[in-house]
Amino acid sequence: MITPRRTRLLRVPDLAAFQATLTDVAGQLTLGSARSTFVLVPTRAASEQLRRTLEDRLLTAERTALVLPILGTRNDWYGELAARLAAPPRVVSAFEREVILASVARAVAEQGVEPPFEIRPGLVAEMLDLYDLIRRLGRSVADFDRNLRGELERDRETDRGAEKLLQQTVFLTAVFERYEARLDALGAHDEHGLRGLLMGIADDADRAACPHPLARLVVTVGDRVADADGLWPADYDLLSKLPLLECIDIVCTEAMLASGLLERLHGVLPELGEEWPGGPAARAPILMTPPPAPGGGPAPVAYRYRDREEELSAVARRLKAERRSGSLDPAPLHRTALVVRRPLPYLYVARDVFAGSGVPFEALDTLPLASEPYAAALDLVIDVVSTDFARGSLVALLRSPHFQIGPDAVMPAKVIAALDAALAESRYLGGFNRLEKLAAEWSAIDVPGSRDERRRKTAAPAAAAALEAVRPLAPLAGPAPLASQIETIIGWLRRFDRPIDGEMPAVSRRLRVRAAVLGALRSLADAYRFHDPEATGDVSSVAAAIRRWLGSQTFAVTTGEPGLQIVDAQAARFGEFDDVQLVGLIDGEWPERFRRNVLYPSSLLVQLEPLPINPDPFRRERDALNAARAAFKDLMLLSRRRVRVSSFVLENDAVVEPSVLLDEIDTLPLARETSPEMRMRVFQSEALALEPRTTDVLAGPARRWAEARLERSTLTPERFQGAAGAWTLPRVSVSRLERYLDCPFRFFASEVLKLEEQPEDEDTRTPLERGRFLHELFERFFEEWQQRGHRRIDAASVPEARQLFTTICEDVLRDLPPSEAALERTRLLGSAVSPGIAHRVFSMEAERATDVIERLLEFPLQGDFRFRARDGRERIVTLSAKTDRIDLLADGTMRVIDYKSKKTPELKIALQLPIYSYCARVSLDGHGGRKWVLGEAMYLSFEGNKAVVPLRAKGQTVDDLIAGAHDRLLATLDRIAAGRFPIQPSKKSLCGLCPYAAVCRLEYAPSEEADPDD
């Protein structure tokens, strides 16, 4: 016998009546009936919102205490039903379900029923979703197999995709059957088993089996077509058959019922009676709209902004302006709501926007646990192993404020920086053994004999501490049972935890997040140990499992403080507000995109839908859209006084379309009033940046700092554009001046401030080392060539030159590691596809007819040189330089050569070649009793696009180019001496790999590239 029950549909005209009906239900409860009444709401945030509304409405001066019914979600309802049984069943957690399913999936595959995909944690979750879908639709695994297999077998001859889906169906059927058998064997239940258990309780045993049943259920959600958090066919089946449930009240607005829900409810609950408890609809709020466009036409219904940030900024501006002017009789902040479809992006933006404008706000939604800093720090622990203890991940671990590594609470930043640089210099590319070796070597340094050794000695304590920290993690690198791998991580997190100091809310939040992370890891480890002890894996499997789990966990946090309410669309239905703004009305969000199953197309899954509910998948999507329209209309009428809607056009710099729901606004009975955008300044940044500037908006050190900055506002703008004050260049070097011309600020960072560059991981020689290697190689070759009595390399002597060069190369390549030597050999001597560096150098000479009398290699240009600018200025500059090569030729001319590894400098800023050519002419005057004329100057590029780039420009002689270089040299010296170091890269591409990009405020600099003649 089924318990006699009353099943009512309480039809209400709008959300005001919806809330009033719920208030009536709650207000009439006694202590006893409240304990047996469950109000089913869509989300936890909705439950909190309803609790507040009920307390606001029911608590009065006369009624100071309230007994509320149980408020909870669908999951909470199942949990409550299980907990009320005399012998509560063992219900498996979500952790356990995934582990069990992964375990049986592996076993099924090992027995030869192969899946057409690789079994990964993400796909296990999708398989579980599919299983839940089947069971929530009220179908069994056998139904799934029969329906899909029948359909697919019909198509397998003509459709190759069907064959694959058939294989998948065979596999999934076997997995789901094994999963159910495993739960049976454990005597445990999931949601579906629990439902069967509850419906199977014999009526005569009702009272004994469930001594304190839920006698009344108030349903505030729709079905799963109308509501993502709604009830499924299997839930309605449970409602019909659940013993001892005496009363079911479904509360729903007329708009939602008219969207198709009414028909569906009568389909699943044939005994449903209808009542109209509420009065007439409440007065509709006024729709506030932006003014019409200047050209005329009707006012648009929605405010439009650039992006979410600008949208919230406008909200802050309006709220402050309304309160300052007092003209609009603003609603109190706690009765002002921003209704969002997806809370997360707004919660992140709100923290900055509302903090910056001093608007308190509150949100009830949960945030992803993975986005909390402590949870993100767990990635550092995983990364250090998955990167094989690479330099970057080690340093990141040491810098994390969440872990205490080494004896001190905080490891000094300069020690960590020294470790970073020392590891890079040692060409450390990871490996626990290598780290151990380096740590031992560095700790043995007693009296450092060089700069490198000094750095290593400084880094030694950090290396030792890092080694001790990662030693317990080393087993993660190899395969081991997943349960013990996760235990290793839990143990590490406990051992190296660094408690944080700070203000209480932050400390308490961090403690709660840490407890949640450790709790999630503990549950995962227990699930593996109990249900899948044979599951093994290394750090990549552990990382995938942990990331999958942390990614699906949420963390309840009250964001902000009481004030403006940021509520999601589900929770908003339960709140009372005077001023409502529906924000983010864009396509894909209002309404949310329909989530499709990744394993099967909708056209196949529709076979599982219970008749007569929507056998047509497109009809179901249409019904869902109708329900979204109805929910939107309800929300538009939620406010007691004013409502606004807003949208934006850019999401992550991509254009987004406005929501189709905006079209519904014209169908609503809303009076309209235009309200222009408020222009007043409300942000701290505006108070500090716009005149009249004020620091009142800040407190503490921030205010003192701002005041100090404002006092300096008399400084000339030049001080902010690179005027650093006079500076003396200790020693003039032309390559340094060229560096200044590349970018004065980069020169300032490296030469004046002496900021160290961020170390890079190099497994081979650095470009500098390789450049030096090539220079030395050619110096040695040409010395030997000349000693053997040779002069010019011509076509006839190229084979001999090549032979000699090969011999010298083989000699020096012996000092390189074999793999690097092989690569270098190909670069130098060439291959089938590339002629090689030697060919470039020899060809340059062979193509020129004049004989070479002498080669001056690494020729020093030292002493005082007189430079004269074209405007008549003159200065003697002491130089100490070396030119790569000067060839003295038989015709009394000389050829100045500057070797370059790849790129050659732009002639308009190049200094070295013209200045060295000039200095060579001066220095060699009278050399060998002759006067030498500059015949040619060139860059010889070893591996650039062009082998030879002559010092030549259209319409200019070499002397013109040298005169231009004199101008630049003197101007550059003047600018350095005057301390002018603006952010002025000679070309923007330099900034891409610039090591000083982090300290250079390029975004504030004028956009033009440098004028070298400036």
Ligand code: SF4
């Ligand atoms: S990032 Fe660009 S502008 Fe800034 S220092 Fe480097 S090269 Fe100069």
